[in-house]
Amino acid sequence: MRITTKNDLQKIRAEVQSSLYVPSTLKLNIGMASCGIAAGAKEVYDKAHEIFDEQNVLVARTGCLGLCEEEPLVDIQAPGKPRIVYRRVSQDNIAELVEAHQKAEYLEKYVLGQMKDPRSVLEDDIENPLSAAFSTNGIPTLEEIPFYDKQLKIALRNCGYIDPESIEEYIGRSGYLSLFQALHEMEPEEIIEAIKISGLRGRGGGGFPTGIKWASCRKAHGEKRYVICNADEGDPGAYMDRSVLEGDPHSILEGMVIGAYAIGSHEGFIYVRNEYPLAVVRLVEAIKQAESCGLLGNDILGSGFNFTITISTGAGAFVCGESTALMRSLEGKVGRPRAKYIHTVEKGYHDSPSTLNNVETWANVPAIIEKGAAWYASLGTEKSKGTKVFSLVGKVKNTGLVEVPMGTSLRTIIFDIGGGILKKKEFKAVQTGGPSGGCVPTALLDLPVDYERLTQAGSMMGSGGMIVMDQDTCMVDVARYFLEFLQEESCGQCVPCREGIKRLLQILTDICAGKGEDGDIELLENISDTVVKLSLCALGGTAPNPILTTLAYFRDEYETHIYDKKCHSGVCKELFYYEIDEENCNGCHVCFRKCPQDAISGEKKELHTIDQELCSKCSICYEACKFDAIAIK
Amino acid sequence: MVEQPEVDFRALDDLIVERFAEDKENLIMILQAINKEYNHLPRPALNYVSTKLDLPLSQIYGIATFYSMFSLEPRGRNIITICLGTACHVRGGERIKERLESNLGIAAGATTQDMRFTLETVRCIGCCSLGPVVTVNDKVYARTDSEETVKVLEEYK
Numbered sequence: 001m002r003i004t005t006k007n008d009l010q011k012i013r014a015e016v017q018s019s020l021y022v023p024s025t026l027k028l029n030i031g032m033a034s035c036g037i038a039a040g041a042k043e044v045y046d047k048a049h050e051i052f053d054e055q056n057v058l059v060a061r062t063g064c065l066g067l068c069e070e071e072p073l074v075d076i077q078a079p080g081k082p083r084i085v086y087r088r089v090s091q092d093n094i095a096e097l098v099e100a101h102q103k104a105e106y107l108e109k110y111v112l113g114q115m116k117d118p119r120s121v122l123e124d125d126i127e128n129p130l131s132a133a134f135s136t137n138g139i140p141t142l143e144e145i146p147f148y149d150k151q152l153k154i155a156l157r158n159c160g161y162i163d164p165e166s167i168e169e170y171i172g173r174s175g176y177l178s179l180f181q182a183l184h185e186m187e188p189e190e191i192i193e194a195i196k197i198s199g200l201r202g203r204g205g206g207g208f209p210t211g212i213k214w215a216s217c218r219k220a221h222g223e224k225r226y227v228i229c230n231a232d233e234g235d236p237g238a239y240m241d242r243s244v245l246e247g248d249p250h251s252i253l254e255g256m257v258i259g260a261y262a263i264g265s266h267e268g269f270i271y272v273r274n275e276y277p278l279a280v281v282r283l284v285e286a287i288k289q290a291e292s293c294g295l296l297g298n299d300i301l302g303s304g305f306n307f308t309i310t311i312s313t314g315a316g317a318f319v320c321g322e323s324t325a326l327m328r329s330l331e332g333k334v335g336r337p338r339a340k341y342i343h344t345v346e347k348g349y350h351d352s353p354s355t356l357n358n359v360e361t362w363a364n365v366p367a368i369i370e371k372g373a374a375w376y377a378s379l380g381t382e383k384s385k386g387t388k389v390f391s392l393v394g395k396v397k398n399t400g401l402v403e404v405p406m407g408t409s410l411r412t413i414i415f416d417i418g419g420g421i422l423k424k425k426e427f428k429a430v431q432t433g434g435p436s437g438g439c440v441p442t443a444l445l446d447l448p449v450d451y452e453r454l455t456q457a458g459s460m461m462g463s464g465g466m467i468v469m470d471q472d473t474c475m476v477d478v479a480r481y482f483l484e485f486l487q488e489e490s491c492g493q494c495v496p497c498r499e500g501i502k503r504l505l506q507i508l509t510d511i512c513a514g515k516g517e518d519g520d521i522e523l524l525e526n527i528s529d530t531v532v533k534l535s536l537c538a539l540g541g542t543a544p545n546p547i548l549t550t551l552a553y554f555r556d557e558y559e560t561h562i563y564d565k566k567c568h569s570g571v572c573k574e575l576f577y578y579e580i581d582e583e584n585c586n587g588c589h590v591c592f593r594k595c596p597q598d599a600i601s602g603e604k605k606e607l608h609t610i611d612q613e614l615c616s617k618c619s620i621c622y623e624a625c626k627f628d629a630i631a632i633k
Numbered sequence: 634m635v636e637q638p639e640v641d642f643r644a645l646d647d648l649i650v651e652r653f654a655e656d657k658e659n660l661i662m663i664l665q666a667i668n669k670e671y672n673h674l675p676r677p678a679l680n681y682v683s684t685k686l687d688l689p690l691s692q693i694y695g696i697a698t699f700y701s702m703f704s705l706e707p708r709g710r711n712i713i714t715i716c717l718g719t720a721c722h723v724r725g726g727e728r729i730k731e732r733l734e735s736n737l738g739i740a741a742g743a744t745t746q747d748m749r750f751t752l753e754t755v756r757c758i759g760c761c762s763l764g765p766v767v768t769v770n771d772k773v774y775a776r777t778d779s780e781e782t783v784k785v786l787e788e789y790k
Contacts, residue, residue, distance in 0.1 A: 038760045038773035068762030236718030239759035274665070274702055275758050315661050315700030318756070332660040334699045391761055393720035399762035431719060465761075467719045481722055485756055491699075594780075596732070618728055618779065 002294040004302035006180050009171055016172030020162070021118055021129035024079055026057045026101055030089075031073040031160060033064035033246040034278050035239075039071035040090055047091040052098060063247020065160030067147055068400040070112060073160075076101050082135040085142060087112040106139070116141035120157035122174040122370050146416055147398045152379070154387050155203075155240075155363040156403045159247030164282050167289040170250040176295055178366035182258045183303035186369075191262040192218065195365070197373035199385030204230055204321070204358030205433065205462040206538075207384075207451040213355055217345040218263045220353035225265035227256055227307075228349065228356040230326060231272040231279065234318040235434030236485065238465030240389040241359035243401050245272065245279035248363065249286035253309065255362030257300060258369060260307045263355055268309045271326050274316055283311055318435075318489035322537055323348070323356045325491065336491045337537035358463070360389055380406030384450035388461070394431075394468040395422045404449075411445040414468055425470040429553070433462030435482045435489075436542035438549025439475060458549040460542070474571035475554040476561050480508040482546035490539065497540030500531035504547060514574035516562035521551065570632035573617045577633050580608050584629035591621035591630065638707075640677045644670075649685050657686050660696060664703060672712075673704040709744045709751035711789040714768045718757030721764035725778065729765055730754060732779035736786075749790070 003009060018024075030036070030045045048059045065073050070087035074094070077083040078101045086097055087110060100107050114135060117128045142148050153159075162169035170176070182191055196211030217225060229252060233241040244252065256268050272280050287309055290296040298306045312330055319325045320335040327349045329335035348354025364386060368376045377385050384406040390413065393399045397419035404413060410430060414420070421427050429439040432449075438459035440447065447453050451461050469478065483505040492498045504527055507520050528544030535541045551558060560566050567575035587605040599615040602608030610621075622630045648666055653659040660682075667678050674697055683690040697703045713733065717726045730741060733752055737745055744751040760766045763775035767782050769789055774782065 034758075034773075035760050035762055035775075038763055038766065038775040068760075071763070233759065234757070236722075236757035237720045237761050238757070239761055242759040275755060313662060313665065315665060315696075316702035316755075317700050329661065330658075332656075332658040332696075334695050393761040393764065394723050399720075401762075434719075465719065467723060467761075469723055473723050478723075481719070488701075489756075596780075616731075618732065619725070620778075620780070623725075623778075 001292065003176075004294060006177070006184075009177055009180060012168055012171045013174065016168045017126070017129065020169055020172050022079070022133070023058060023077060026076070026078045026098070028052075028057065028059045028098065029062045029075045030059070031064050031071060032061040033159075033243055034276070035064055035068040036071045036073065037278070039068075041072035043091040044072050044074060044089055044094050048094050048098070051095055057098060060163055061165075062162060063159040063164050064243050064401065066151075066156065066243075066401040066403075067112070067398060069398050073112065075115065077133075078102070078104060080133055082133045082139070083115040083118065083130060084139065085112045085115060086110045108139075111139055113142040113145050114139045116143050118161060120161070120173050121152070121154055122157065122367060146419065147400070147402075150408065150412060150417055151403050152387050152405055153403050154367050155244060155251075155360045155389050156401065157248070157367065158251060159243055162248070164247050164249060165285045167250060167286070167293060170248070174370065175250055175366070176254055176301075178369035179254050179257055179295065180301055182261055182369055183301050183305055188218065188262045188264065191258060191369070194368060194373040195262070198368045198376035199380070199383075200361065200364055200368060200376065201384065201451065202358060203360035203364070203388065203463070205235075205436070205460065207461060210357060210361055213345055213357070214259065214263055216343070217353045217355040220346040222346075222353040224267065224350075224352045225263055226349045226352060226354040227260045227263060227265045227268040228326070228330070228354055229256055229268070229270040229362055230321065230323070230356055230358045231270055231276070232314050232321045232326060233273060233276075233359070233463060234321040235463045235465045237393055237431070237467045238391050238434060238463045240391055240401060240464045242276050242279055244359050244363050245276065246282050249282045250290065251363040251366060252359055253286055253290050253296065255365035256309060257296065257307050258365050259355060259357070259362065261305055265355070266306050266308070268307060269330055269349070270309060270311050271314060271320070271330060272311060273314045280311060280313060287311070317491075318485075319491045319537075319539055322539060324537070326356065327354065334491075336493050337539070339536060360464075381448060381450045383452055388449070388464060390464045390466045392418050392466050392468070395425065395470040395473070396420070396468040397422055406450045407448040409446050409448050410440065413449070413466065414445070418468065421468065421470050425472065427468070428471055428473055429469045429475065431459075431467040431469060431478065432465065433460035433545070434465050435486050436460060436538065436545055437462045437465075438545045439469070439478065439553065440549070441553040443553075458545065458552055460545070472569050472571070474567050474569035475550040475557045476508065476511055476567075477569075477571045479546045479550045480505065480512050483508055483543070486539065486543045490543075494534075494536040494540060496531050496534035497536065497543065500527055500535075501540070501543050503527055504531070504544065508547070511558065511561050512567075512572040512575075514565050514572070518562070520562055521555070521558055525551065568632065570619070570622065576617075577612055578610055578615060578617065578622060579631050579633045580610060581629045581631045582607060584627045586627060586629070588627070590624050590626070594620050594624050596620065638671055638675065640671070640675050640681070642681060645678055645681055646685070649682065655686065657688060660686065660688065660693070661700065664693070664697060668703050672708045673706055706744070707748075709748045711749060711770055712751050712753060713786070714753045714755050714758075715741070716756075716758050716760070716764065716766040716768070717754045718761060718764070720761035721757075721766055724764045726765040729767060729777070729779045729782055733782060736783055750786070
């Protein structure tokens with residue numbers, strides 16, 4: 001099937017829409033991204049196929065709907081009935097759920113919500129296909145649930161709505177129409193201008209204006225130009241790109257072809273990290289499909305424009321997320337960054353002009369072309385336009401992926417969308433920006449999130465990881481954790497980063513082990529200053545951020561560690577011990593049974609005690625006790 | 634000393650020529666394929682790659698030691714990987730690591746003497762919302778803890 005005209009696209013779109021939105025048989029959509037599969041979606045999918053393949057029930061897979069906390073998510077729709085999303089579905093209850101729908105019923109206790117309007121932001125030219133099926137029987141709509149009601153999905157527009165391995169379904173949701181428009185109705189300069197006006201900035205963390213990057217690359221001298229997608233999502237605690245790669249790979253391909261046409265490139269690469277095997281599988285399939293439809297390769301959409309994409313996998317090096325290191329790695333070499341005064345838009349891959357953008361940036365491009373630069377620029381704050389996807393994780397109730405307009409406050413994201421802190425504990429900080437970012441405290445919760453404001457707070461936007469921390473998180477340990485990470489990942493070619501980080505880590509490790517000394521804090525600040533100023537690349541230049549922000553907002557914790565030799569969060573093992581609280585302990589015996597060291601003694605319904613000699617401070621009793629009877633001393 | 638597996642040079646040659654077009658630029662992916670096949674990078678295989686692609690062995694060694702997924706030592710039959718990404722860290726990944734280290738009697742990065750397990754750590758596999766996460770071979774155990782992990786290991790011989 002080769003697609004050459006707009007009519008071809010429209011025809012597929014019209015055909016797919018009916019089966020996608022108003023199926024003629026009972027249909028199951030099972031969320032099958034890595035997060036869903038880890039929670040058991042594969043077993044549900046296999047079981048559903050096993051039972052229902054013979055029964056005229058369509059079992060389909062989709063990407064991730066974002067609310068990973070409640071995975072596996074399955075939505076079920078009978079013809080003419082509302083589309084209902086179920087949470088935490090397992091192979092044990094899938095049959096029961098489907099059978100209920102076969103009888104035109106539903107099972108309320110597992111319901112997350114019903115989908116009121118499945119259209120993406122690109123589909124306002126069609127009527128809501130579910131309006132006839134919408135039910136007023138009291139099931140809340142997804143759009144009303146606090147997790148979803150403040151979200152606006154642009155980059156994630158198709159994740160969880162389509163089968164990621166079906167190009168038809170992507171086209172069914174207005175896919176590749178932007179590409180047609182770009183290739184047939186726009187000049188390359190017009191596209192670049194539109195991206196500039198939209199205000200789109202690099203979503204990988206740097207925040208460099210995408211339009212300016214493209215314009216410089218187009219102008220740069222060179223025989224060949226390259227377009228690269230950075231899918232080396234290395235920030236621990238961040239998985240936005242994985243979700244797009246696994247849930248909507250065609251949006252990235254479409255964005256890249258548009259970018260390639262604008263820049264004048266005929267060869268592109270996607271550099272994916274090796275830890276994402278499913279993303280690679282979905283990308284390979286998507287590229288094959290796009291090639292066979294004439295959306296990649298020669299004479300794309302009958303325009304005469306040629307462009308190919310090759311996938312390259314990383315091998316486990318965080319620093320390869322840095323643009324110059326990534327390009328070295330693409331060349332089959334060790335990924336060491338080089339000095340920034342040579343720009344990759346002029347001399348990148350093989351010293352040719354290269355444009356590197358992150359997954360989320362590419363996924364935004366088709367939406368900007370389709371809906372217009374002015375629309376995109378109307379969202380967000382003065383200098384940060386559009387939306388940003390965050391991975392909201394850690395000690396928060398609703399973990400998952402959230403996409404909100406820039407400028408949404410941290411409080412809204414964590415407490416409204418995220419539902420607040422787990423187990424009624426107290427919020428302490430939120431860590432943004434990965435290892436290069438920092439920890440933002442309670443006092444700054446009303447901070448509207450955009451590139452500038454997070455940087456002013458000492459942290460940074462980064463790729464979008466948002467790790468929520470509660471009273472049980474020790475901020476000195478968090479700084480130590482990131483420095484340990486960075487020490488392992490430093491490529492080692494420049495001294496300030498290689499040696500500086502090592503010394504910083506040594507001091508932090510000593511503080512956490514109860515060997516902190518007077519003057520350590522000043523020494524940390526002093527070395528940090530050197531590392532920031534003299535490192536070659538951004539990995540080193542931002543490495544001290546976790547220390548500097550925790551020192552700025554949680555200096556007292558450092559002081560308690562150093563001078564009082566105490567860790568009140570109960571993390572640094574040399575600096576606390578567990579004790580049974582006499583008033584709260586009712587002798588329920590749970591801790592006694594769970595302790596792997598047999599360090600707890602006491603009869604049922606009587607006060608228990610902990611043998612400090614035997615206790616390994618593994619925290620199992622602390623987590624298990626429902627009566628707050630295990631105290632950190 | 635653990636016995637090294639025999640390297641199938643014929644298959645290795647096919648891999649380099651047919652799948653990777655004898656292109657030096659594909660070195661990392663060639664090493665990934667070898668690492669997958671033998672669970673580590675056997676020295677004879679690296680020598681062969683060096684000759685075939687006309688690359689100094691030192692350069693291959695540089696790659697093999699720079700990227701964390703490669704191992705120069707043979708690894709166990711089952712690879713346990715504990716995620717120590719930030720989300721898993723704040724939810725207790727470190728404690729799982731300590732427990733497994735003491736149960737298996739090896740430090741992270743090492744292999745048990747009977748070659749049953751290699752214990753590794755990784756900084757994030759992108760399942761942050763379900764942390765802490767441990768993977769054994771290709772199977773992901775989500776929302777886990779040290780007790781459950783210890784139990785799960787019984788299944789792997």
